[in-house]
Amino acid sequence: QVQLVESGGGAVQPGGSLRLSCAASGSIISMNNMGWYRQAPGEEREMVADITSGGSTNYADSVKGRFTISRDNAKNTVYLQMPSLQPEDTAVYYCTADVTVPSVFGRRRVYWGQGTQVTVSS
Numbered sequence: 001q002v003q004l005v006e007s008g009g010g011a012v013q014p015g016g017s018l019r020l021s022c023a024a025s026g027s028i029i030s031m032n033n034m035g036w037y038r039q040a041p042g043e044e045r046e047m048v049a050d051i052t053s054g055g056s057t058n059y060a061d062s063v064k065g066r067f068t069i070s071r072d073n074a075k076n077t078v079y080l081q082m083p084s085l086q087p088e089d090t091a092v093y094y095c096t097a098d099v100t101v102p103s104v105f106g107r108r109r110v111y112w113g114q115g116t117q118v119t120v121s122s
Contacts, residue, residue, distance in 0.1 A: 002026035002111050004095045009116030016120070017083040022095030022113055024076040032098035032108065034071055034078040038091035038118075045094070049080060062088070085120045093118055 008020040024031065035050030049059045049069035057069055068081040078095060095113035100106055 002099050004111050004113035006095045006113045006116040009118045011119040016085050020080040022078045027102050029100040034097045036080045037094045040091040087120045090120050
């Protein structure tokens with residue numbers, strides 16, 4: 001079983017910064033794409049950023065130029081650096097990972113974390 005655990009969320013004022021981390025653990029052969037999604041109150045879950053195993057990145061228009069996604073393959077961990085936070089960034093942020101797990105056929109499966117709250121207010 002693979003588990004993703006997010007950390008680093010919290011409450012900040014507009015203009016503040018947070019750094020989210022997501023560590024994957026369990027029976028992992030390799031990590032493929034990893035990414036971050038978020039779900040704001042009353043909104044659908046949306047992609048924030050993702051990163052391939054080779055380091056190619058993709059960002060939502062709303063965060064491009066502000067947020068930075070990175071990964072440490074040796075630690076099976078993905079990060080999201082979030083400077084210049086604004087109230088519209090308030091959401092639960094979810095980590096996701098496309099993981100190759102042990103199996104006869106080399107199974108790939110997408111896993112999700114439980115989310116970490118980011119609140120930008122006052």
